[in-house]
Amino acid sequence: MRRIPVPARPHRLAVFCGALALVASCGWQGQADEGPLPGAPRGVTAEAGSATSVHVMWNAVAASQGTDGYEVYRGTTKVEDVPGDEHMVDVTRLRPSTTYVFTVRARDTDGRVGPPSEEVRAKTPASAAADRAAPTAPGAVEGRAVASRAVQLSWSAAKDDRGVVSYDIHQGGTKIHSVGGNQTATVVTGLRPGTRYTFTVRARDAADNASPAGTPVSLTTPGTDDGRGTAPTDFRATTHRSDEDGAYYIDLRWVPPRTDGVVTEYEVHLDGKPATSVVFGGDAPREKATYSFYADGEAGVSHRVRLRARLPDGTWGGFSTERTVTTGHASP
CATH class of the missing domain: 2.60.40.10 (Immunoglobulins)
Incomplete structure (x- = not known):
């Protein structure tokens, strides 16, 4: 086990908890013969996708027994089960103009659940009565491969009579990401080297009306990566x-x-x-x-x-x- 040096003066942001034994050193561990529990997911964010949905994301957790899945909680209620190879989900059927608190827990292949992540909050916008008009399609969609496992996408803002709340990024026919309505660029990671991908972007308003897809962008990740x-x-x-x-x-x-x-x-x-x-x-x-x-x-x-x-x-x-x-x- 490698020891992590500690700075002479406190670092106001960093938390240091033993190198590979991060979970155990922070006070969370399983039975001695089973290995430590999965760690608490980090980097959790929550962003309203519409008046009735919130997009929750987190960083992947490496567990000693393998990460089998994630459990997403709204307050104390589990609302979503997510496969271990994914780290985002849309929580739906929410109320407009309401603040929600979310946490995420990782589960290993033995079914053991680790500690909860830090709480994150998101407020859904007000609903738009009788809003049946979808936003326009995002324009000037562009992209480039920035590494063997990552691409950067950008687009011009869509228009909506009530305002764009979020943008959804699709890979082929599958939604893989969502960002806030004030954001017109993102980086998608977790891709395979030497693979061709096609991405589209759609805008959503508070009433959950989705725009037509912007112009598709096809990109090929390089087979080698200089990082x-x-x-x-x-x-x-x-x-x-x-x-x-x-x-x-x-x-x-x-x-x-x-x-x-x-x-x-x-x-x-x-x-x-x-x-x-x-x-x-x-x-x-x-x-x-x-x-x-x-x-x-x-x-x-x-x-x-x-x-x-x-x-x-x-x-x-x-x-x-x-x-x-x-x-x-x-x-x-």
Whole structure:
């Protein structure tokens, strides 16, 4: 078991709970002879899809016995069972103008259910009486493959007499994703390398009227992946000397990769080997992220550092640019 170094000063966003024993170290574990329970899903989001539905998403959970499925709760009531290879669902038959609280729990192949995720809230918009007019189709739909398992889609806003509440992304004839009505781009991950996909986008209003599909976009993911499309960007590394213990620490900052969910976990590599895991609790940063960790007790020691993100589909993204820092020296 690898020990995760802890920063000298508290990090207001990160929660560190033992590397591979994350669940057990946070106080959740199963019977000793059965292995730990699945961890609590992270990166849970909820977005109103119409006046009577909410789209709930979360990051895939890796369980020791395999993840067999997920249970979605509205308050204390289980409302959806989702297969283990999916991590999103539309919760329907809700009331307009109502705030709902959702949590998600993972279930392993032995039927054991892990702890609940953090609560997320979503408010359905008011219903539109006698609204039978669907939005116009999204226009200027475009896309590009950004990695062997990810594509980026964008479109121009649809029009509706009462307002667009959400956009649904379809792969072939299957809905695979949904975003809020104020969003006109997204990244879809969890795809297969070297595979041709066709995507369409539809707009929805509060009355659940769906628009015609926008122009289909066909994309082929590359068979090989350099990782750039799913890697953290604008990665920087500097060092500082702690006034408390006199040791040197490496300070990292980066921009999280764009994905179809929230990135909550990163793996930092130091001198070519995994050095520490960073798990963000609460609201994980989406624009800029920072982290500091112990490097060395002496000045003049050089280190190579890079990091990668665990994507919402449970796979690792590409590595950031590698940076070299020297303790006690000003970094460029």
